[in-house]
Amino acid sequence: MKVHQIGIIMNGVTGRMGTNQHLIRSIVAIREQGGIELSSGDKIMPDPILVGRRANRLEELAKVYQLSRWTTDLDEALSDDYNQIYFDAQTTVRRSEAIHKAIAAGKHIYCEKPTATNFEDAIELAQLATEAGVKNGVVQDKLYLPGLLKLKRLIDSGFFGKILSVRMDFGYWVFEGDWQEGQRPSWNYRKEDGGGMIVDMYPHWSYVIQDLFGKIESVSCIGTTHIPERVDESGNTYTATADDAAYGMFELENGVIVQANSSWAVRVNRDDLFTVQVDGIEGSAVAGLRNCKVQHRVNSPKPVWNPDIPNPFDFQSHWKEVPDNKVFDNAFKVQWEMFLKHVVADEAYTLDLYKGAEGIQLAEAALQSWNERRWVAVPGVKNKVNV
Structure with missing residues (x-):
């Protein structure tokens, strides 16, 4: 050896x-x-x-x-x-x-x-x-999070049938730094230092969406700075010049529609800090960082809109966990x-690095969409396999 x-x-x-x-x-x-x-x-x-x-x-x-x-x-x-x-x-x-x-x-x-x-x-x-x-x-x-690996397993098995739409929710409350220290570095909220939700997270959404669901054809996005002032690591107040939230939609080449909410100014009321819901003709799934749960069409409840009576369904009970079946590193x-x-x-x-460039291309298209208030095409990058 x-x-x-x-x-x-x-x-x-x-x-x-x-x-x-x-x-x-x-x-x-x-x-x-x-x-x-x-x-x-x-x-x-x-x-x-x-x-x-x-x-x-x-x-x-x-x-x-x-x-x-x-x-x-x-x-x-x-x-x-x-x-x-x-x-x-x-x-x-x-x-x-x-x-x-x-x-x-x-x-x-x-x-x-x-x-x-x-x-x-x-x-x-x-x-x-x-x-x-x-x-x-x-x-x-x-791509190697246990929850997304389980989701990939479901896709590869044909569990969803035809995939219709995807909803991604990411984020958590990042403290402003005044009465409680922030969980992220202050440069993340200064555009001049390379900060911003779109430039940080859209390169992630590029490879997650395209590896799992299909090529991105166009994007519509609006960003915002919900928290205009924060306090840095030295206790100094500074102006947040970068976006701390972005709300996007992506149209894929195969017709799948993806929604992505990304925010550092949201309090979590979902299973994880990052969740992906996939809805298909045959079934649906919700994946987090580690876990993934599914609902097949035969287990789907049949609700009817009626706000005049208490909700008769325990919707969560209709979902089943996907087992690990392996040890995830x-x-x-x-x-x-x-x-x-x-x-x-x-x-x-x-x-x-060509895949990395794809992520920046998507971030720039999202920023352009926000600035011009319109859908922007994402042409993609001709990827070359490493030598």
């Missing part, structure tokens, strides 16, 4: 997502399980070097998780041939410049979304990576393992 040690530059791991999902629950978890086993019997062992601007935090993370390598000098990390992969979880406004450097240094690229601040830059990154012959991928973690870790197998063993992988 051969162990393939692979150096990974992890830039931006001091942020919430970078620390929790990518470092602790993905790379550290892979190391603790003894690496990733290949079909040949060989193993992949990731060896990260933590990169960021806060030396004390990098040193602390390295010590806690028994890692030997960290630096505040990205150029130094890029110049080391041992480091084969560059990973970026920085704020969006810093991402494109760093990825340009990494491609020029011959590193394989794996990064968070959005891959850039605009579609033109996102396409340029994808083209540069292709021309340089480096393998590349973008995080599309929602962390969604971010699953995709990390796929990308590492792609780099080391050349296993197939299609979630590349």
